[in-house]
Amino acid sequence: MTVNEIVRDAVLAGAGLPIPSGPDARIVVPIPSERLQNLVELARTVCGQPVTAINIITEDLQYQVATAGIDPHMCAREDSMCAVGFLSGAPTVLEDASLDPRYSGNPYVDGRRGRVRFYASIPLITDDGFVLGTLCAGSRETGRISDEQLRGLEILAAQVVDVLHLEHRARQLAGALAEAERSNGLLAEFAGRISHDLRNPLTTILGYVELAEMDAEAGDDGHSSDYLDIVGNTGRRMLSMVEDVLAFATIGGDLHPAHLSLPELVQDVVEDLAAILQESGASIDCGELTFTADAGQTRVLLQNLIHNAVAYRRPRVPPVIHITGHRGEEGAVLRVIDNGKGIGPADRERVLDPLVRLHREGDPPGSGLGLATCARIAAAAGGRLEIGPIPDVGTIVTVHLGPHS
Structure with missing residues (x-):
C-alpha cells in the first residue's frame, strides 16, 4: 500500500467517519471537519450548482466525506458516477449526463437512484499523481459552467487534497503524542517497580554488611561467613534481575x-x-x-x-x-x-x-x-x-x- 493509499484509507478509518456495514447504507457521521465543509460550500458558490461533494473512492466504494446540498452517503464503486473517469486525471463536465453513453445507464442518472443532468467532476490528485477521489457538482437540471468557474473548482480540488494530507498528518501527530504519553506512563511505572524490587535486596545486603562490621568491631567473626553467603545470594539475584531488565530493554530491535x-x-x-x-x-x-x-x-x-x-x-x-x-x-x-x-x-x-x-x-x-x-x-x-x-x-x-x- 502506498503512502497515498494510506492517506485515502485514513480519511475513512481515522477521521471519525465509520464505514457502514452495507454498500448502500446511509451514513450517520459526525460533523465533517470545518475546513472540508468550508471548501465544499465554497465549491457550490463558485460553480452555482445546488449540490457539491468531496468523494473518496476506494477499490470497492465511493464515500462522501463532506457535502453541500445533500446528506453524505456511500455507494458501491460500480454505481458511482465519479468512478467512471476519475482515474484519467482530467475534469469531466457534462451539460446533460443522460446524453453521454458513459453515464446514461448510471443509477444516479436513469432514475433508479436519481436523475442527475448537469455533472462536473474534478479529480483529487496528489503531488505524485495518485487520485484519491473527486470534488464534484451536480443538478437535476441541465446546465453549464464557465472556464473561470471550472478553474475555481480545480483550485478548490487542490486545496481539498492539501487539507486531507494535513488532517492525516494531524491525526498521526495526535496518535504519536498519545503513544508518547502512554509510553512515558509505562516508563514511570516500570522505573517505580524496578526501584522497589532493587531496593529490597540492596537493603538486605547493606543490613548484613552492617552486621558484619559490628561483629568485626566487637572482635566476633563467627557469623561472617553466613553473612557473606546471604550477601552473595542476594547480589546474584540482583544481577539476574538487572540482566533480565537489560534483555527486556533490547528485545524488539x-x-x-x-x-x-x-x-x-x-x-x-x-x-x-x-x-x-x-x-x-x-x-x-x-x-x-x-x-x-x-x-x-x-x-x-x-x-x-x-x-x-x-x-x-x-x-x-x-x-x-x-x-x-x-x-x-x-x-x-x-x-x-x-x-x-x-x-x-x-x-x-x-x-x-x-x-x-x-x-x-x-x-x-x-x-x-x-x-x-x-x-x-x-x-x-x-x-x-x-x-x-x-x-x-x-x-x-x-x-x-x-x-x-
Missing part, C-alpha cells in the same frame, strides 16, 4: 528474519533447559511447522514459555507441554499448552506487563519479565500474544507472529 523449523527450535530450547526439565519430569511434544521469523528472539520466546510451564507446575504433577504451530490469516501461529496452575481471567492481561508477578503460594521467585518479554517479541514481529485457559487445568499461550512469518 533489529530483526533478522530466517526460515525456521519449529521442532528444531524446540529441540534447542530443550537442550538449554535440560536440567530443570529432567528434575521436574517434564514431557514435551512438538508439531511440525516451517515459518519465517528472527531466530534468536523466537528461541527466547519459546524458552520463556517452556520455562514458565515447568516453573508454574502443579505440586507433584509432572509438566506436560504441547507445542503446536500452523499458518493463520495473519501469518504463523504458535501455541504452547501446559497442564500447570493456569492463570485466572483477571490476570491474563496484567501478567503481560513488565515486572508483574502473581505471588501465589508455591510460586518460584522471578523478575516478572518472562511473559512481558514474550509479548514484546510478538509485537516486534508485527503480531500479538494471547493467554487463555484449557478445559481442565493449565494454560494455552497463543503467539501470532505477524504477516511476514
Whole structure:
C-alpha cells in the first residue's frame, strides 16, 4: 500500500467517519471537519450548482466525506458516477449526463437512484499523481459552467487534497503524542517497580554488611561467613534481575528474519533447559511447522514459555507441554499448552506487563519479565500474544507472529 493509499484509507478509518456495514447504507457521521465543509460550500458558490461533494473512492466504494446540498452517503464503486473517469486525471463536465453513453445507464442518472443532468467532476490528485477521489457538482437540471468557474473548482480540488494530507498528518501527530504519553506512563511505572524490587535486596545486603562490621568491631567473626553467603545470594539475584531488565530493554530491535523449523527450535530450547526439565519430569511434544521469523528472539520466546510451564507446575504433577504451530490469516501461529496452575481471567492481561508477578503460594521467585518479554517479541514481529485457559487445568499461550512469518 502506498503512502497515498494510506492517506485515502485514513480519511475513512481515522477521521471519525465509520464505514457502514452495507454498500448502500446511509451514513450517520459526525460533523465533517470545518475546513472540508468550508471548501465544499465554497465549491457550490463558485460553480452555482445546488449540490457539491468531496468523494473518496476506494477499490470497492465511493464515500462522501463532506457535502453541500445533500446528506453524505456511500455507494458501491460500480454505481458511482465519479468512478467512471476519475482515474484519467482530467475534469469531466457534462451539460446533460443522460446524453453521454458513459453515464446514461448510471443509477444516479436513469432514475433508479436519481436523475442527475448537469455533472462536473474534478479529480483529487496528489503531488505524485495518485487520485484519491473527486470534488464534484451536480443538478437535476441541465446546465453549464464557465472556464473561470471550472478553474475555481480545480483550485478548490487542490486545496481539498492539501487539507486531507494535513488532517492525516494531524491525526498521526495526535496518535504519536498519545503513544508518547502512554509510553512515558509505562516508563514511570516500570522505573517505580524496578526501584522497589532493587531496593529490597540492596537493603538486605547493606543490613548484613552492617552486621558484619559490628561483629568485626566487637572482635566476633563467627557469623561472617553466613553473612557473606546471604550477601552473595542476594547480589546474584540482583544481577539476574538487572540482566533480565537489560534483555527486556533490547528485545524488539533489529530483526533478522530466517526460515525456521519449529521442532528444531524446540529441540534447542530443550537442550538449554535440560536440567530443570529432567528434575521436574517434564514431557514435551512438538508439531511440525516451517515459518519465517528472527531466530534468536523466537528461541527466547519459546524458552520463556517452556520455562514458565515447568516453573508454574502443579505440586507433584509432572509438566506436560504441547507445542503446536500452523499458518493463520495473519501469518504463523504458535501455541504452547501446559497442564500447570493456569492463570485466572483477571490476570491474563496484567501478567503481560513488565515486572508483574502473581505471588501465589508455591510460586518460584522471578523478575516478572518472562511473559512481558514474550509479548514484546510478538509485537516486534508485527503480531500479538494471547493467554487463555484449557478445559481442565493449565494454560494455552497463543503467539501470532505477524504477516511476514
